[in-house]
Amino acid sequence: MKKIAVFNPNAGKGLNQKSLTLLIPAFNQAGIDVWISRAKHDIENRIREWCDNHPLEEVCFIVSGGDGTMHEAVNGAAGHKHTVFASIPAGSGNDFARHFGGLKLDMNLLQHLSRLHSEDQDLITYSMIKERVAVSNMGAGFDAEVAYSANRSKIKKLLNKLSAGKLVYVVFLIQQLLVFKPYSLTIIADRREKQFKRVWFTTISNQPYYGGGMKIAPNADTKDGLLDVTVVHGLSRIKFLLVFLSVFKGSHVTFKEVYQVRSARVNCIADRDVRVHADGEDNGLLPAGQALSAQIAADKIRVAGQLALDE
Ligand SMILES: Nc1ncnc2c1ncn2[C@@H]1O[C@H](COP(=O)(O)OP(=O)(O)OP(=O)(O)O)[C@@H](O)[C@H]1O
Numbered sequence: 001m002k003k004i005a006v007f008n009p010n011a012g013k014g015l016n017q018k019s020l021t022l023l024i025p026a027f028n029q030a031g032i033d034v035w036i037s038r039a040k041h042d043i044e045n046r047i048r049e050w051c052d053n054h055p056l057e058e059v060c061f062i063v064s065g066g067d068g069t070m071h072e073a074v075n076g077a078a079g080h081k082h083t084v085f086a087s088i089p090a091g092s093g094n095d096f097a098r099h100f101g102g103l104k105l106d107m108n109l110l111q112h113l114s115r116l117h118s119e120d121q122d123l124i125t126y127s128m129i130k131e132r133v134a135v136s137n138m139g140a141g142f143d144a145e146v147a148y149s150a151n152r153s154k155i156k157k158l159l160n161k162l163s164a165g166k167l168v169y170v171v172f173l174i175q176q177l178l179v180f181k182p183y184s185l186t187i188i189a190d191r192r193e194k195q196f197k198r199v200w201f202t203t204i205s206n207q208p209y210y211g212g213g214m215k216i217a218p219n220a221d222t223k224d225g226l227l228d229v230t231v232v233h234g235l236s237r238i239k240f241l242l243v244f245l246s247v248f249k250g251s252h253v254t255f256k257e258v259y260q261v262r263s264a265r266v267n268c269i270a271d272r273d274v275r276v277h278a279d280g281e282d283n284g285l286l287p288a289g290q291a292l293s294a295q296i297a298a299d300k301i302r303v304a305g306q307l308a309l310d311e
Pocket residue numbers: 008009010011012013037038039040041042043065066067068069070072090091092093094095212280281
């Protein structure tokens with residue numbers, strides 16, 4: 001199988017140049033191509049181009065970065081039937097590797113790669129402006145605003161360098177807590193329509209974790225063919241903070257203001273423009289009255305990641 005290692009130098013603390021300088025010759029000797037992205041969307045575009053040019057070839061993309069990098073990689077390969085993904089978690093959140101497993105960037109990497117076991121997993125497909133896929137989760141509202149502000153902020157890079165990248169989310173969580181305006185929502189899931197008022201956020205999860213280890217959908221299963229939908233609604237600002245903090249342990253599900261439903265597809269319609277993220281990447285504003293449609297993709301994603309994330 002063809003192997004291509006893809007590195008995002010912008011993820012997390014940035015590229016560990018020392019490890020890379022040592023590893024590139026070993027990668028090349030083992031026949032593994034090494035790509036280092038030059039800009040946002042570069043990984044997605046290069047993977048798409050490779051897949052378009054090699055529709056029948058089996059390939060393993062070994063992706064070094066965080067959840068945004070994995071989001072790009074998976075979208076680049078969407079529709080290519082012979083792709084396997086492995087992750088080298090190097091971002092701030094790393095929820096993909098937290099659930100699916102990941103590899104360490106060290107001299108044992110090549111040995112581990114030869115022993116990896118891959119499995120088919122569910123994938124989310126969604127449409128806003130165009131059809132895309134998300135691998136871990138997507139959502140609308142407060143969390144999308146926090147991710148949007150954090151990813152654009154200059155302090156994220158600085159905090160990442162100080163190994164405190166997650167702090168940036170705390171800063172913007174507090175800021176959004178003060179300014180965010182809850183919205184009204186209609187969701188159609190599991191063949192039922194439900195209405196909610198004062199919605200803080202709606203998350204559509206494939207796997208349990210999001211936001212860097214928060215257990216938003218504790219029982220989500222990436223092999224059950226179902227999405228786990230969470231709606232957090234009807235809370236004052238102070239109580240919302242309490243519920244939000246309880247997400248780290250997954251105990252938010254005991255609050256009556258947290259609604260959860262499982263469904264193979266879901267439509268969400270808000271009464272005002274609401275910001276949407278997919279795998280923590282900004283997807284712009286969902287216009288008022290327009291449906292965000294998400295469902296389990298017909299094609300599975302193949303993931304090689306049996307080694308535990310050592311954090
Ligand atoms: N060469 C590059 N220069 C600038 N941005 C890039 C480059 N390559 C990829 N990107 C973008 O970098 C962003 C950050 O990557 P990623 O989300 O993987 O890291 P992170 O934010 O540190 O981790 P996490 O999403 O797990 O919190 C992504 O939006 C990706 O599209």
